[in-house]
Amino acid sequence: MLSKRIIPCLDVKDGRTVKGINFVDLRDAGDPVELAWNYSQQGADELVFLDITATHERRKTMVELVKSVARQINIPFTIGGGINEIADADALLNAGADKISINSAAVRNPALIDELAKAFGVQFVIVAVDTRRLGEQNLVHLNGGRIATEKDTFEWILEAERRGAGEILLTSMDHDGTKGGFDNVFLKKVNDAVHIPVIASGGAGSVQHFVDVFEKTNVDAALAASVFHYGEILIPDLKAILSRHQIEVRQIFN
Amino acid sequence: MADMKQNVTTDNTPPSGAGGLGIIRYGAGNIFSLTAALERLGIAYGMVHSEADFEQFDRFIIPGVGHAGAAMNKLTQSGLVNKIKTLQKPTLGICVGMQLLTAHSEEGDAEMLNIFPIQTKKFTDSAEYKVPHTGWNRVNQEIANPLFANIPNGSHFYFVHSYFIEFNPAYTLASTDYSTKFSASIWKDNFYAVQFHPEKSGKYGEQLLTNFSNI
Numbered sequence: 002m003l004s005k006r007i008i009p010c011l012d013v014k015d016g017r018t019v020k021g022i023n024f025v026d027l028r029d030a031g032d033p034v035e036l037a038w039n040y041s042q043q044g045a046d047e048l049v050f051l052d053i054t055a056t057h058e059r060r061k062t063m064v065e066l067v068k069s070v071a072r073q074i075n076i077p078f079t080i081g082g083g084i085n086e087i088a089d090a091d092a093l094l095n096a097g098a099d100k101i102s103i104n105s106a107a108v109r110n111p112a113l114i115d116e117l118a119k120a121f122g123v124q125f126v127i128v129a130v131d132t133r134r135l136g137e138q139n140l141v142h143l144n145g146g147r148i149a150t151e152k153d154t155f156e157w158i159l160e161a162e163r164r165g166a167g168e169i170l171l172t173s174m175d176h177d178g179t180k181g182g183f184d185n186v187f188l189k190k191v192n193d194a195v196h197i198p199v200i201a202s203g204g205a206g207s208v209q210h211f212v213d214v215f216e217k218t219n220v221d222a223a224l225a226a227s228v229f230h231y232g233e234i235l236i237p238d239l240k241a242i243l244s245r246h247q248i249e250v251r252q253i254f255n
Numbered sequence: 256m257a258d259m260k261q262n263v264t265t266d267n268t269p270p271s272g273a274g275g276l277g278i279i280r281y282g283a284g285n286i287f288s289l290t291a292a293l294e295r296l297g298i299a300y301g302m303v304h305s306e307a308d309f310e311q312f313d314r315f316i317i318p319g320v321g322h323a324g325a326a327m328n329k330l331t332q333s334g335l336v337n338k339i340k341t342l343q344k345p346t347l348g349i350c351v352g353m354q355l356l357t358a359h360s361e362e363g364d365a366e367m368l369n370i371f372p373i374q375t376k377k378f379t380d381s382a383e384y385k386v387p388h389t390g391w392n393r394v395n396q397e398i399a400n401p402l403f404a405n406i407p408n409g410s411h412f413y414f415v416h417s418y419f420i421e422f423n424p425a426y427t428l429a430s431t432d433y434s435t436k437f438s439a440s441i442w443k444d445n446f447y448a449v450q451f452h453p454e455k456s457g458k459y460g461e462q463l464l465t466n467f468s469n470i
Contacts, residue, residue, distance in 0.1 A: 097287040
């Protein structure tokens with residue numbers, strides 16, 4: 002049986018991780034490669050690096066980081082942030098990234114999904130969607146949830162799948178940062194409607210929240226940042242408890 | 256952190272190939288992660304671009320990602336097909352590099368190398384079994400073989416693929432279940448292949464690469 006995946010997400014700025022790193026045994030908490038290696042040793046199934054760099058040098062910095070990660074890390078990883086064209090994706094793929102994640106660029110230019118899927122295969126393309134509830138509707142938001150669009154999130158996800166998204170990373174802005182649990186109702190609606198893997202994001206605060214999201218929505222993976230970075234949830238403990246709930250996970254025995 | 260290797264070669268220049276592992280290059284797919292894994296493991300490797308290059312190495316890897324039909328076209332254009340078919344040294348196909356070794360792929364309705372007289376087929380897409388089959392799945396060893404030495408039966412490996420190689424007791428070295436039981440690994444004489452990505456499959460993936468380097 003295919004395992005449910007646990008994915009820590011690292012925010013990277015100018016080649017350094019920027020928030021919430023609280024491991025006691027790290028020499029350099031800002032070094033994304035050291036942090037990534039630590040997570041891979043703990044049993045993380047995959048990693049997402051989100052580039053929040055705003056400078057012109059970003060692509061070069063990111064390519065160097067991706068190469069360093071690929072040299073050291075023996076699990077798959079995804080790069081997101083600032084990918085606007087085929088050339089960006091091509092450079093990251095050649096540097097050893099397994100997947101790229103596109104968000105605002107796909108909303109502004111949906112054909113980018115088709116182009117990337119055609120150039121590299123659907124398995125290479127994650128479409129990240131930030132959503133916020135407004136009344137009865139879930140609407141797509143940009144720039145980390147700050148800018149609202151008029152796009153209906155559910156319809157946009159179906160369109161992204163039709164265009165060639167290989168995976169959906171769905172972040173609920175209403176839940177993100179609350180540590181109150183994932184948006185299981187909307188995640189289930191999305192997961193039931195698409196035939197590509199769905200990664201749940203936003204709201205993880207406890208181990209029970211991970212149990213809930215897998216049991217209630219059957220999503221393929223769950224992503225979180227701060228609960229892992231601050232050591233509030235340790236991945237081996239999380240996986241042991243998921244396993245006790247008959248949720249299939251990959252266990253690491255060192 | 257103590258175990259994280261530092262100062263890995265940065266320019267990706269292969270060591271001289273004598274006695275090492277030759278990666279068959281035919282224009283299909285990125286191999287950065289594969290060569291990075293070989294460097295971490297201390298396995299000497301080099302590149303095979305032409306028939307003459309084969310003499311330098313004592314074993315080979317056929318990598319591959321993307322479209323199997325397109326990969327077979329590129330392999331044909333490389334002029335290496337006949338040489339590969341007659342190889343006597345240990346040869347490991349990975350992912351699409353595995354599918355190339357079968358008789359035929361439904362991806363592009365393409366004739367393949369036919370080293371294994373079995374078929375590469377498309378997964379049936381469903382809500383329960385999403386396609387591509389993406390993630391970590393259990394690999395069950397059907398036959399004892401040095402390729403899986405020191406790897407516990409049922410260990411998880413990382414898969415990303417929409418097409419699979421049918422299960423066949425004559426050739427299936429290890430199987431995985433995903434809507435159907437398929438070949439996670441096949442073996443015939445000196446030819447080995449794996450559908451998963453050992454270079455992305457944690458320590459057991461690295462163990463498999465080490466095992467192959469010792470076959």
